[in-house]
Amino acid sequence: MINQSTTLDLTFQALADPARRAMLERLSTGPASVSELARPFSMSMPAVLQHLAVLETAGLTLSHKSGRVRTCEINPQALSTAQDWLAARRAEWEHRLDRLEAYLTELQNKDQGNG
Amino acid sequence: MINQSTTLDLTFQALADPARRAMLERLSTGPASVSELARPFSMSMPAVLQHLAVLETAGLTLSHKSGRVRTCEINPQALSTAQDWLAARRAEWEHRLDRLEAYLTELQNKDQGNG
DNA sequence: CGGATAGATAAGTCAACACTTAACTATGTG
């Protein structure tokens, strides 16, 4: 299953790194420049740029350059794609538990009828 | 920021692989044995076991062995931890947009009052 | 223009990841 990168792959992969999540946390409070995003980290500029590229490739952020400053912002739509996938799995699992419970209750009622 | 693995790191990292997501999708419809989970893949057994280990280490699944069969199930709690993080980021961003809108509206009202 | 500031590109390193094959350990079953 190597090298078949879907949107979800890129999204979750991007979210897997604490530095990138920290950048998203910062961006969720409002847009920021590259150097502003870099400030909290003891990390070289190229490293920061690579993280930002990962976020942007995954669609989690957007950016535009004005003069020599690149401003980044969060893209909430990509967040909800990931969120939706998680919600779907949970819903499916809980729906299954509900069906199971209903089935067991039904069995119990039949037993009572027959006993 | 190397090698400091928090729960979220492990969770999102686990979710980043399509094979592991496929396994979770299967598991969200109910528990399954290792070989049942392996069936859809053209992948060696050890590879499947490694994926399952990643899922279990991240807390996304649970398993217990009975006889020679290991049965895996999903752990919805870990799913919601990830979901909550995403929800928090979105909420923060949207809250910010709301504040911004309120501020702009207020400015506009003042302008009207002064015009 | 000259120098600081903001960001970008290239190239290299080391560790982690996603596999593989080979060999091994239970646990059922005729």
Next chain:
DNA sequence: CACATAGTTAAGTGTTGACTTATCTATCCG
């Protein structure tokens, strides 16, 4: 017991990821 089934462990390989330093290109400011 013999043989199949279900899973496990070990060890190795090629690829990707997370950095680094060095160098380079705008852009703004005096």
